[in-house]
Amino acid sequence: MAGGRIAIHVEDLVVGFSDHVVIDGLSLDVREGEILGLVGASGGGKSVLLRTLIELLPKRSGRIGFPAFANGKVASRGVLFQQGALFSALNARQNVQFPLREAAHLSPELLDEIANVKLEMVGLSREDGDKFPAELSGGMTKRVALARALALDPALLFLDEPTSGLDPIAAGEFDALIKTLQRTLGFTVFMITHDLNTLAAVCDRVAALADGKIAALGPLPEVLKSDHPWVRAYFHGVRAQMLHLGA
Amino acid sequence: MTDEPGLIMNEQKSNALLARGAWTVAHVERLEHLCAVSPKRQGPIDLSGVTALDTVGAWLFEKLARGGAAGTSESVFVGASASYASLLREVHELNRAGLTEGRQEHPLIDRLKKIAQDLVADSAAFLRMLGAVSIALGRVLRQPRAFRLTSTVYQLGRVGWQAIPIMALITFLIGAIIAQQGIFHFRKFGADSYVVDMVGILVLREIGVLIVAIMVAGRSGSAYTAELGSMKMREEIDALSTMGLDPVSVLILPRVLALIVALPILAFLGSMAALYGGGLVAWLYGGMSPAIFIARLRDAVSITHFEVGILKAPFMAVVIGLVAACEGLKVKGSAESLGQQTTASVVKSIFLVIVLDGLFAVFFASIGM
Numbered sequence: 001m002a003g004g005r006i007a008i009h010v011e012d013l014v015v016g017f018s019d020h021v022v023i024d025g026l027s028l029d030v031r032e033g034e035i036l037g038l039v040g041a042s043g044g045g046k047s048v049l050l051r052t053l054i055e056l057l058p059k060r061s062g063r064i065g066f067p068a069f070a071n072g073k074v075a076s077r078g079v080l081f082q083q084g085a086l087f088s089a090l091n092a093r094q095n096v097q098f099p100l101r102e103a104a105h106l107s108p109e110l111l112d113e114i115a116n117v118k119l120e121m122v123g124l125s126r127e128d129g130d131k132f133p134a135e136l137s138g139g140m141t142k143r144v145a146l147a148r149a150l151a152l153d154p155a156l157l158f159l160d161e162p163t164s165g166l167d168p169i170a171a172g173e174f175d176a177l178i179k180t181l182q183r184t185l186g187f188t189v190f191m192i193t194h195d196l197n198t199l200a201a202v203c204d205r206v207a208a209l210a211d212g213k214i215a216a217l218g219p220l221p222e223v224l225k226s227d228h229p230w231v232r233a234y235f236h237g238v239r240a241q242m243l244h245l246g247a
Numbered sequence: 248m249t250d251e252p253g254l255i256m257n258e259q260k261s262n263a264l265l266a267r268g269a270w271t272v273a274h275v276e277r278l279e280h281l282c283a284v285s286p287k288r289q290g291p292i293d294l295s296g297v298t299a300l301d302t303v304g305a306w307l308f309e310k311l312a313r314g315g316a317a318g319t320s321e322s323v324f325v326g327a328s329a330s331y332a333s334l335l336r337e338v339h340e341l342n343r344a345g346l347t348e349g350r351q352e353h354p355l356i357d358r359l360k361k362i363a364q365d366l367v368a369d370s371a372a373f374l375r376m377l378g379a380v381s382i383a384l385g386r387v388l389r390q391p392r393a394f395r396l397t398s399t400v401y402q403l404g405r406v407g408w409q410a411i412p413i414m415a416l417i418t419f420l421i422g423a424i425i426a427q428q429g430i431f432h433f434r435k436f437g438a439d440s441y442v443v444d445m446v447g448i449l450v451l452r453e454i455g456v457l458i459v460a461i462m463v464a465g466r467s468g469s470a471y472t473a474e475l476g477s478m479k480m481r482e483e484i485d486a487l488s489t490m491g492l493d494p495v496s497v498l499i500l501p502r503v504l505a506l507i508v509a510l511p512i513l514a515f516l517g518s519m520a521a522l523y524g525g526g527l528v529a530w531l532y533g534g535m536s537p538a539i540f541i542a543r544l545r546d547a548v549s550i551t552h553f554e555v556g557i558l559k560a561p562f563m564a565v566v567i568g569l570v571a572a573c574e575g576l577k578v579k580g581s582a583e584s585l586g587q588q589t590t591a592s593v594v595k596s597i598f599l600v601i602v603l604d605g606l607f608a609v610f611f612a613s614i615g616m
Contacts (some may be wrong), residue, residue: 088581100303104275110307113342117306134580152272153301184337185302186330234563 005032005068007156007188013062015045015052022048024212025062032068035182035189037199039234040209045081046192047160049209053190054079054158068188069155076103077156078149078187082164084141086133092097092144093119093129099151118147139170143177150181157182159191161180163198171195175202196235208234250274250298254281262289263325265312267296270304282307288314288323290566295326303340305331312339369595372573376495380503380569383496399501401598404407406467406502407509413466414459414513415520421458422450422521426528439533443540445546448524451552454516457604463510464596468571471502472592475575476585484576503568510564511557518556563600570596 008030015023023047030036040046041069051057053064054077086095096115100106106114116126122143128136136144149157162178163171179202182189193199199206199220206223208216208231216226224235252268270278288311297304312323324335359425387394429442475498478484484494522544529535535543574592578585 072351089583100272104272106275106303107279110275110279110303113310114306116342117302119339121302121337126342132579132581134584150302176564184330184333 006030007032007034007066007068008190009063009065009067010053011063011065013049013052013064014060015048015057017059017118022212023052026209026213027126028207028214028217029188030188032188034184034204035178035191035202037203037206038190038192038209039194039199039233040192040208041230044209046209050158050190050192051159060193066156076152076154077158078152078154079092080142080145080149080159080162081159084133084145086136086141086145086148088133091132092124092129092136092140092147095133095144096129096147096151099148099230103152114151115147119144121150121181122147123173138165139167139174142174144165146174146177146181146211150185152232153185153187157187159189159190159193161192163193163195168197171197172201178202252278252281253296254285256286264288264290264292265296266294266308267298269299270297270307271299272303273329275303278304278307284309285311288312291323291325293326294324294328294331297327297331300331300334302334302338305334306342308335309338351359369573372577373569376499376569376573379495380572383493383500385506386496387500393496395501398497399504402502402505403509405470406463406505407512408512410463410466410509411516414462414517416453417448417462418458418517419520419524421454422446422524423528424524424581425449425521426525427455427532430529430533434443440535440543442525442529442533443535443543446522446529447544447548448552450518450521450525451548451556453556453604453608455521456514456556456560456563457600459514459517459566460510460600460604461597462558463506463513463564464567464600465593467506467509468567468596469593471568471571471591472575472578472589473585475499475572476578476588479576479578480580480585486581499568499572503565503572506564506568507561510567511560514557514560518553551616555607555611559604562607563603566599567596567602570599 006029008028010026010028013023013026014021020125026049029083038046048057052059088090090098092221093112097111100111100114115129119126119129124140124143124147128140128144131140133141133144146162149159159178163174166174175198178189178191181187191198193202193203201226203220205218206216206220207214208223208226208228210228210230215228216223216231223231226232250269252270252274253266254420255265256262292308292311294300294308308324312542324332327335373478426442426446429445430439433439433442433445475484478498483499487494526537526540528538529540571592574588574595578588
């Protein structure tokens with residue numbers, strides 16, 4: 001899988017709102033089968049970049065392509081939104097079944113079985129499937145949202161701060177879960193995260209977004225050596241130092 | 248190699264099931280059919296012809312494997328590539344708990360049981376709310392300074408003052424319609440002057456207050472439920488409690504008191520508007536001059552009829568307010584539940600208002616009013 005093919009190809013991308021340019025001539029390649037972590041300042045355009053990649057925001061200029069896929073189009077992609085974005089009127093199982101129901105004609109029995117498989121895959125029990133989003137804890141919401149994002153076995157998975165709002169144990173478990181599932185199902189992951197642990201534990205490569213461009217790109221040790229001032233401040237700030245001391 | 252999935256039994260090769268093609272969600276209809284008609288597995292499942300596999304396909308293989316003779320996943324699946332094998336191993340552990348059991352009760356009995364339970368729970372919630380509001384009211388009577396005057400006046404403005412135009416319009420029209428129908432049909436007996444008696448008694452005793460109460464339940468009861476519900480949803484009510492404030496005396500008591508004050512006033516104005524409408528129709532359609540209409544009205548109705556009508560209004564207001572508050576506090580996290588409880592609030596309060604009206608009719612008849 002990880003054969004060097006490019007899953008997402010971004011070239012000279014410009015995105016902005018009225019007179020405010022957020023993404024300014026950004027270029028980035030995401031390899032097939034890798035987990036790429038994107039870091040950047042709050043309000044620095046990480047979510048804008050992700051939303052542009054999944055076509056929720058229009059681009060001003062530049063190119064976005066998916067060369068590894070037939071016709072350069074992604075047949076299926078999964079998105080894990082920051083707040084889960086579960087449909088509040090459906091229970092967890094129905095949330096997972098929703099994309100399947102829309103995509104194919106499955107018998108109700110098989111639909112239930114697949115939903116149970118997906119829920120257990122993300123570490124939930126079948127009883128959790130009967131709960132409604134309002135009854136789920138933060139960690140469970142993320143897990144259900146991940147199961148829903150994975151419902152159609154997408155080749156591309158977009159994660160928007162998957163571990164934000166989780167305690168360190170739950171966040172660690174979620175990291176391990178993403179890594180395991182990625183190894184088994186072989187999808188490509190584009191992930192926004194602020195969690196330095198996640199970057200170290202899960203991501204094959206890290207991209208740092210500063211001033212609307214990619215300031216540093218590569219495996220974490222390489223990015224750590226970057227001399228871009230913002231990247232240095234991010235990885236060598238007090239909070240990051242505390243993490244290194246603790247480790 | 249084609250993508251069209253297939254599954255055949257190979258009797259020469261130790262009854263192996265030969266799978267080929269793409270076992271993915273895109274072909275799921277065909278795959279389900281294949282698995283349904285496939286003979287029971289006796290030998291291994293040969294995956295060497297499979298061109299694509301996703302979780303759905305892996306689960307179907309796992310189901311085939313579980314349906315047949317015993318064996319571990321390693322011995323059952325042959326010819327699978329490394330990545331397929333790891334997916335199959337992953338799925339092998341999942342969904343082991345068997346089919347969902349314990350839901351075997353009759354759906355109709357289940358439904359009836361649910362309705363009965365809801366009825367008991369609703370009655371209990373209504374009584375609890377009545378108790379809580381009474382306690383809050385008692386506290387306010389002992390310490391008048393705790394009374395939320397601003398809030399009550401504001402609510403009074405919303406459910407009373409702002410409701411006057413629509414209430415007056417509707418009751419005016421209803422009074423006019425009753426008078427028109429009465430004149431049209433009574434004329435056959437030459438009894439059209441009795442229309443005044445009918446309009447007067449009907450409006451003052453029943454229609455005026457009933458129509459206004461139903462309108463208030465739809466207009467203000469639903470608003471109360473939606474407000475309290477969204478406050479509950481966004482944990483505002485919890486925030487109030489943690490500040491040491493009683494949500495009942497802060498939010499619910501002012502609303503219920505505003506309704507208790509507003510409904511009799513609205514019922515009175517509504518009754519007057521209905522009589523005005525009836526008089527107008529009697530004049531323009533029935534040719535009865537306003538002076539005669541008023542004179543006949545004075546003969547036909549007594550203050551008792553008016554008392555019977557207006558006495559019911561505060562009780563109806565209490566019912567509407569309490570039902571709206573109960574339903575509002577029942578709202579859970581989802582947007583759908585807010586809609587559900589708002590609907591339930593209106594339906595229940597209109598139902599209870601009509602039931603209450605019936606009980607009052609029996610009561611007033613038995614005391615001779």
